[in-house]
Amino acid sequence: MPEYRFNSPPGWPVPPREWKPPQGWRPDPSWPPAPAGWEFWIPEDPPATAPPGVSEQPERKSGGLFGGKKRLEEENAQLRAWVERLGGMDAMRVSAMTEALHVEHAGLQVAINDANRRLRETEQRVVQTEETVLLQEVGVYEYRHPLSDAVAYKDKLAQVKARIKAMAKEGQAVVGATNWQVNGSASEGRKMVRDFSKLMLRAYNAEADNCVRTMRPYKLQSAIDRLEKVVESIVKLGRTMNIHVNPGYHRTRIYELELTADHLAKQEEEKELVRAQREQQREEEAARREFEREKTRLRKEEAHYRSALAKLLKNGAASAESVDELKAKLEEIGAAVSDVEAREANVRAGYVYVISNIGAFGENVVKIGMTRRLEPEDRVRELGDASVPFRFDTHALIFSEDAVGLEGRLHAELTDRRLNKVNLRREFFHATPAEVRDLLQKIAGQHLLEYRDTAEALEWRQSVAPTP
Structure with a gap:
């Protein structure tokens, strides 16, 4: 036997599906009258679903826009069946389904917007520190504070570190509220603010010191961004007691990071220069030894020919041709020695x-x-x-x-x-x-x-x- 449900006339609120009018129930006088012949009780229909073989979003087939007459006829038949199914439902139920879908869509849109907002906030908090990514973006390093050499940077860094220590010792690094009270006691309040300020300063200095220790010139901007995020976090965590990093102290630590990067770049530049000079010295020394060896060989050869010429002249029986040949050889060797000495003297040759x-x-x-x-x-x-x-x-x-x-x-x-x-x-x-x-x-x-x-x-x- 079919089950029946209450069918609200147009303009009446839609009651829950299981609702049945209690004894003596009367419609609100402000509601519009029901149409003549309206059926207040109708058989319970199964939930409206797509007919078999019909998807809510029909899948596009490989035939494309011009897929053929047969495919179009099949899709038309499926759509007509779906329309007939909807037409068999009463207007109030269709309206209720539509409203429910609108509400669901609105809820999903709110959730998507909220997720996107949280994603943007997370991206703003994240600082890129992966070395591979940083190296892919590296360019020619430009000095932030040009100085003459690495020694000058080292002296300047020592001055900056001394100033950082002095500011921390004098309480100028992290500051907080001065009117804070604990259990009505101003002194206890000041003590609490000091303790929390020291804790915040330790966290800030730990991050700054780590940035200095792991500094590479191409990491400079990433390190500065990380330190900026720490400052923002301290402001958020210490908002109730107005605890924050002194801007002057923060600028000094940023200056320290920039000087450290410059110092490292200058050190590498000077090391490369020293390597090149040593290579040049080794090359010059090798050339000098080669010149000396060649001159020694030529002079030894020259001495040999001079000795031979002297013996020929002493004997008195030497032919003029032999003497001229030895003299020519000695002149050739002398020219070769002069050439080597000239090459040795001319550093550009x-x-x-x-x-x-x-x-x-x-x-x-x-x-x-x-x-x-x-x-x-x-x-x-x-x-x-x-x-x-x-x-x-x-x-x-x-x-x-x-x-x-x-x-x-x-x-x-x-x-x-x-x-x-x-x-x-x-x-x-x-x-x-x-x-x-x-x-x-x-x-x-x-x-x-x-x-x-x-x-x-x-x-x-x-x-x-x-x-x-």
């Missing part, structure tokens, strides 16, 4: 080399440098030591009385192609050997007798070759 290492740096990358060695290939072999996986290939060795100037002009022409745009002593460039050859011909103004455009790179090619 030497060889400019163009080399590459495909296995270590990839194709279209060259290194352009200079050496004063008598045997420049010795320098190339040193560069290809255990610090790189493969030996360098030499494309050109150009002797010049002003090798320093020739090297500088080549570097200037390729300055926008530098691999390392910060440390200019790293002489690697994005360029092909052929491009450097054209530059050399334009700058040197002469034809290069020997130049290799293609790198042999035998070790690398054998290493990457497929195994049989």
Whole structure:
């Protein structure tokens, strides 16, 4: 036997589904009259659901907009069944369902807005500290407070640290309310404010000291942001007693962070300069020893020929040809000694080399440098030591009385192609050997007798070759 429910006429409030009029119940006189022939009791209908095979949001099929006549007819039939289902429900029930959906939608929208608000507040509180992200955004470091050297930064930091200690000792770091009372006692109130202020100061200083200890120049802005968040947290936690970090003390600690970053950057800059100077000294010392060895060899050879000439002249039986030959050899050796001494005296003379290492740096990358060695290939072999996986290939060795100037002009022409745009002593460039050859011909103004455009790179090619 079907169950019945009360069917409210239009304009009447909708009662709960299980509601039944109590004995003697009468409708409110302010309600509109029921339409003629209105059925107050109707069979209970099952909850309105989509007909079988009809989804509330029909799924778009792969046919797209022009999916074919058959698919359109099926969708139309499903929609007509749904409309007929709704039409079989009374207007009051449809209205109630619609209102419930509106209420549910409004509730969901409020929850979404609240979640978005809390997400924005969290993002504002979060400070990016992940080193990988910070390193991806790093640029050329710019000094906040330029000083002459690392010693000057160290002295300035010592002064700042002394000022920080003095401000903390004099109670100028974290301040709070002066009229706070505990159990009616002003002295107890001041003691409580002092104790809480010390606690807040310890928390602030712990974060500031940690930022100083872990400082890297690229972390500076992140460290400042972290310290700003600590100040905001202390203000929130100490709001009832008006406890907050003294702005002057906070500025001093920010100044300390900036000086620390500058000091570290200057230290690294000076270390790199010292490394470059030591490398230059080693190169000069190697060249000096080479000059000395060559002069010793030539003078030994010269002494040998002088002794031989003296013996020939002493015997008196020597032919004129033999004497002239020995004299010519001595003149040649004398010229060679003079040439070595001139090379040793002229610190700008030497060889400019163009080399590459495909296995270590990839194709279209060259290194352009200079050496004063008598045997420049010795320098190339040193560069290809255990610090790189493969030996360098030499494309050109150009002797010049002003090798320093020739090297500088080549570097200037390729300055926008530098691999390392910060440390200019790293002489690697994005360029092909052929491009450097054209530059050399334009700058040197002469034809290069020997130049290799293609790198042999035998070790690398054998290493990457497929195994049989």
